[in-house]
Amino acid sequence: MARFFFLAALLASIASVYGQCGSGNPNAKVTGSGSSFTATRGSTTLYTGSDYRLAIQTAVDSISSGQRVSVIASGSIGASTITIQSGKTFEGCGTIDVGTKSGRGAIEVTNASGVKIPYLTMTGNPYFGLRFFGTKDLELGQITFDLSGGLAIRFDRDQAANTNVKMDTITCKRTGSHCVETWNIDQLQIGSVIARNVGECGLLLQKVTNAKVGLVDGDNVAAGNGYATLRFANQNGKLNGGYATNIYIDKVKSRGGGRGVFCVSESGAAEIGSVDLASNGNNAILLENCYNVNIKGGTVNGGGPVRLAARTEFANSKDIAITLKVDGTEVQENPCTANKTKWSLTGNGKRTICT
Structure with a gap:
């Protein structure tokens, strides 16, 4: 647990270094309400009118790298996009309501470095709430989504990679996707990552290396489908051609929904400190074609089985170690993993494992 407390303290500084949202003297501000918004920079009025998105983008564009914009007003940007450029700090102190713009984020940071979003509250139904690619030294602080659909945070698959990304607390309610x-x-x-009534994953890691995560907490996540509160996929953790441990998760908590923890498609290199899984509607844990995964402790109560499996198109799972108390559900291993799984099991769960 020492790592968790250190990590939480480190990441809390992302938001706390700025004080309360909008405090002090931001370089630019957006104020107003209803159908009247004003963007100012210092004592200069940049925009006054009914277009909330234009007021925000005007304020963002007016500041330079190293400066801060605070959006005090609440409003709707509709099916459109706000773009934040390198080195700028964006504070969403009001509530930003958004619509669906196909393939795009309501707020985007692309091919940019040093962007900070210490505060944001978003409602609505975006295609992506926040969309990123090609970022370096990106910092997200206290980010809250209370949506009616869509995907909250997306780092693109087919665009430029990202380096040194930090997030403090991401809270999602009612996303249709992840x-x-x-x-x-x-x-x-x-x-x-706190996920409530989320349609697909709470946290989905794909082609991520050198990761440290404190808590993933899901309630009614991925109900009725194959996703999970925490999912590793698509060679997540593979580093320099191998699977030496470089993905560290302190704790996963999952209630109801679909799967609790799911590792698939040649992923691994992961250590999970503890799990607290109960009443998951699909597998509590499924490791399928994964390499070097160590679940160091925790409990599974009821729900779907703890399962080790493999598809024939990938190499068999190997180097698995699991320490768990399992009650009210089964533990299954089929086929037997390579390099014999290290099981340390307690509880009343039926076991069909390789010994």
Whole structure:
């Protein structure tokens, strides 16, 4: 647990260094309400009118690298996009309501470095709430989504990779898809991901290396499908052609929904400190064609089985170690993993494992 407390303290500084949202003297501000918004920079009025998105983008464009814009007003940007450029700090102090713009994020940071979003509250139904690619030294602080659909945070699969991404606390309610979906990140730190009534994954890591995550906490996540509160996929953790441990998750908590923890498609290199899984509607844990995964402790109560499996198109799972108390559900291993799984099991769960 020492790593968790250190990581949480480190990431909390992302937001706390700025004080309360909008405090002090931001370089630019957006104020107003209803159908009247004003963007100012210092004592200069940049925009006054009914277009909330234009007021925000005007304020963002007016500041330079190293400066801060605070959006105090709440409003709707509709089916459109706000773009944040390198070195700028964006504070969403009001509530930003958004619509669906196909293939795009309501807020985007692309091919940029040093962007900070210490505060944001978003409602609505975006295609992507926040969309990123080609970022370096990106920092996200206290980010809250209360949506009616869409995907909250997306790092693109087919665009430029990302380096040194930090997130403090990401909270998602009622996304239609994932809360946080990552692709192509080296050096990722997350304090916590809190997912409630989320359609697909709470946290999905894909082609991510050198990651440290404190808590992934899901309630009714991925109900009725094959996703999970925490999912590793698409060679997640593969580094320099191998699977030496470089993905560290302190704790996963999952209630109801679909799977709790799911590792698939040649992923691994992962250590999970503890799990607290109960009443998952699909597998509590499924490791399928994964390499070097160590679940160091925790409990599984009821729900779907703890299962080790493999598809024939990938090499068999290997170098698996699992320490768990399992009650009210089964533990299954089929086929037997390579390099014999290290099981340390307690509880009343039926076991069909290789010994």
